Amino acid sequence: xxxxxxxxxxxxxxxxxxxxxxxxxxxxxxxxxxxxxxxxxxxxxxxxxxxxxxxxxxxxxxxxxxxxxxxxxxxxxxxxxxxxxxxxxxxxxxxxxxxxxxxxxxxxxxxxxxxxxxxxxxxxxxxxxxxxxxxxxxxxxxxxxxxxxxxxxxxxxxxxxxxxxxxxxxxxxxxxxxxxxxxxxxxxxxxxxxxxxxxxxxxxxxxxxxxxxxxxxxxxxxxxxxxxxxxxxxxxxxxxxxxxxxxxxxxxxxxxxxxxxxxxxxxxxxxxxxxxxxxxxxxxxxxxxxx
Amino acid sequence: xxxxxxxxxxxxxxxxxxxxxxxxxxxxxxxxxxxxxxxxxxxxxxxxxxxxxxxxxxxxxxxxxxxxxxxxxxxxxxxxxxxxxxxxxxxxxxxxxxxxxxxxxxxxxxxxxxxxxxxxxxxxxxxxxxxxxxxxxxxxxxxxxxxxxxxxxxxxxxxxxxxxxxxxxxxxxxxxxxxxxxxxxxxxxxxxxxxxxxxxxxxxxxxxxxxxxxxxxxxxxxxxxxxxxxxxxxxxxxxxxxxxxxxxxxxxxxxxxxxxxxxxxxxxxxxxxxxxxxxxxxxxxxxxxxxxxxxxx
Numbered sequence: 001x002x003x004x005x006x007x008x009x010x011x012x013x014x015x016x017x018x019x020x021x022x023x024x025x026x027x028x029x030x031x032x033x034x035x036x037x038x039x040x041x042x043x044x045x046x047x048x049x050x051x052x053x054x055x056x057x058x059x060x061x062x063x064x065x066x067x068x069x070x071x072x073x074x075x076x077x078x079x080x081x082x083x084x085x086x087x088x089x090x091x092x093x094x095x096x097x098x099x100x101x102x103x104x105x106x107x108x109x110x111x112x113x114x115x116x117x118x119x120x121x122x123x124x125x126x127x128x129x130x131x132x133x134x135x136x137x138x139x140x141x142x143x144x145x146x147x148x149x150x151x152x153x154x155x156x157x158x159x160x161x162x163x164x165x166x167x168x169x170x171x172x173x174x175x176x177x178x179x180x181x182x183x184x185x186x187x188x189x190x191x192x193x194x195x196x197x198x199x200x201x202x203x204x205x206x207x208x209x210x211x212x213x214x215x216x217x218x219x220x221x222x223x224x225x226x227x228x229x230x231x232x233x234x235x236x237x238x239x240x241x242x243x244x245x246x247x248x249x250x251x252x253x254x255x256x257x258x259x260x261x262x263x264x265x266x267x268x269x270x271x272x273x274x275x276x277x278x279x280x281x282x283x284x285x286x287x288x289x290x291x
Numbered sequence: 292x293x294x295x296x297x298x299x300x301x302x303x304x305x306x307x308x309x310x311x312x313x314x315x316x317x318x319x320x321x322x323x324x325x326x327x328x329x330x331x332x333x334x335x336x337x338x339x340x341x342x343x344x345x346x347x348x349x350x351x352x353x354x355x356x357x358x359x360x361x362x363x364x365x366x367x368x369x370x371x372x373x374x375x376x377x378x379x380x381x382x383x384x385x386x387x388x389x390x391x392x393x394x395x396x397x398x399x400x401x402x403x404x405x406x407x408x409x410x411x412x413x414x415x416x417x418x419x420x421x422x423x424x425x426x427x428x429x430x431x432x433x434x435x436x437x438x439x440x441x442x443x444x445x446x447x448x449x450x451x452x453x454x455x456x457x458x459x460x461x462x463x464x465x466x467x468x469x470x471x472x473x474x475x476x477x478x479x480x481x482x483x484x485x486x487x488x489x490x491x492x493x494x495x496x497x498x499x500x501x502x503x504x505x506x507x508x509x510x511x512x513x514x515x516x517x518x519x520x521x522x523x524x525x526x527x528x529x530x531x532x533x534x535x536x537x538x539x540x541x542x543x544x545x546x547x548x549x550x551x552x553x554x555x556x557x558x559x560x561x562x563x564x565x566x567x568x569x570x571x572x573x574x575x576x577x578x579x580x581x582x583x584x585x586x587x588x
Contacts, residue, residue, distance in 0.1 A: 015396065015399035019396035019404075021392045021459065022396065022459060022460065025417075025456045026417040029424070032440070088328055088332030089329075092329045092330065096333070097333075108340055111571070111575060114513035114571040116513075116544050116547075116567055117520075117544075118519050118544045118547045118551070119347070119517070119547070119564050120343075121551070122560060123343050126350075160336055164336070214423040217425065218424070218425020218427065218428070219425070220520035221519040225548075245425060248431065264435070267427065267428050270425060270427070271424065274420075274424055278416075278419055278420050
């Protein structure tokens with residue numbers, strides 16, 4: 001009996017320590033990023049670094065404003081493309097899909113989530129870029145196809161599985177009575193879904209969108225392959241753009257000294273963006289659960 | 292299964308033919324528009340997926356030549372075999388670290404922690420944070436911590452540790468959800484029969500949560516196999532089979548990125564993309580089968 005109680009206590013301790021791992025990881029990431037990034041920022045000047053419109057490492061000019069704007073634009077584009085399609089597809093999966101084809105379609109969305117971002121990037125490079133190039137020329141905007149629009153479309157595709165999967169499961173978590181009650185009161189199938197079930201699944205859906213935002217803003221390889229990566233202010237949706245993530249990967253390979261630290265500082269800015277997004281979600285969820 | 296589509300339940304109550312359905316839609320045009328939008332969205336999603344896969348298969352399969360699979364990488368054959376082996380090692384190592392931590396911490400959160408515990412809230416916040424962190428930030432951190440501070444250099448080990456932190460929240464989250472989905476009556480039944488907490492967790496709760504946990508692990512494998520940004524500056528881009536976990540090696544995804552961005556080996560890049568896709572499909576199918584078998588047993 002005694003040894004059993006001891007085992008119980010010991011394993012409880014093991015579980016507790018395991019639970020601490022994620023806290024430790026976040027702490028370490030914060031410490032190491034900030035310790036390496038902040039000094040460079042203060043050397044360059046916080047304002048010059050964040051709002052400077054020139055990125056010329058050769059002349060020791062480090063302004064990442066174009067990249068900040070670039071990241072925000074592509075993410076917004078991805079949301080415009082991906083969120084409506086994603087949520088509607090989730091509704092289809094949960095409420096419209098005929099039983100016989102549900103399984104293959106579910107597998108398909110899981111597959112979509114499993115496709116590596118390099119493969120998406122490659123697909124964008126060989127398929128989307130030529131299409132957008134042609135479209136840009138036909139519409140008289142020019143550009144060589146590697147553009148903000150291409151990156152937005154590709155990212156929109158990439159966040160689909162995240163949004164579909166999470167939205168669908170939160171739709172399914174809503175008690176069936178909600179739907180039945182609405183239909184019993186005379187609502188159509190659609191009205192019951194979009195006015196009763198979807199609002200009830202709000203927090204899950206918002207979480208899905210935010211995860212999508214996170215994936216879009218942090219996506220690196222796919223964006224590098226299709227966005228053109230010019231380190232200048234965006235000049236239209238058919239023109240090239242560079243994101244924060246691309247900035248790091250492209251130049252880290254050969255950067256030294258202040259340049260290298262400026263790239264780490266770019267990572268810090270990205271990290272702060274993510275922290276702000278997470279904080280908003282935490283607030284939203286908290287308010288949601290209190291209601 | 293309470294999660295079965297609610298529409299099927301509703302259908303049982305008032306069976307309608309397609310004609311009646313269409314007729315009722317003409318009376319509510321708003322609903323019809325919404326229905327059509329839903330259908331359109333679903334068609335777009337699945338058309339995109341089918342097109343993507345078909346395009347890569349059609350263009351890549353013809354280039355799957357034996358030279359692609361030779362054990363030595365050279366600038367002539369652009370072999371993907373070393374990268375493939377690296378990917379397997381990397382996946383195994385990362386899971387070895389992340390899966391125990393993920394499952395154990397989820398057990399703590401669901402089974403042990405008291406409701407409203409402040410520490411639980413902290414953990415939840417940090418997992419959410421980890422989940423949102425882009426892979427390139429993990430890459431930067433891995434470079435600063437494992438590569439430089441720990442002094443491991445560009446190595447498989449540094450890459451695996453970086454990836455294991457990256458997939459930890461994924462495994463934690465899915466295990467948590469799976470554990471929560473286990474009805475409390477299971478636990479009560481187990482306690483009622485005299486089982487202790489630990490026995491209840493390992494013999495009753497965990498086995499019924501296996502499919503959910505596996506789903507998380509599958510997602511994790513998918514992320515590891517497809518990861519590039521977190522690996523370029525932690526595991527490096529050497530295109531050979533590593534002699535130990537301390538040597539640098541590129542995984543298949545990194546290999547693929549290098550081929551595509553160099554632009555010299557486009558045919559091989561298509562073929563590599565095929566292998567990556569097949570790998571992902573294979574993993575998903577396999578674990579689907581395993582999950583099903585385990586639930587039956």
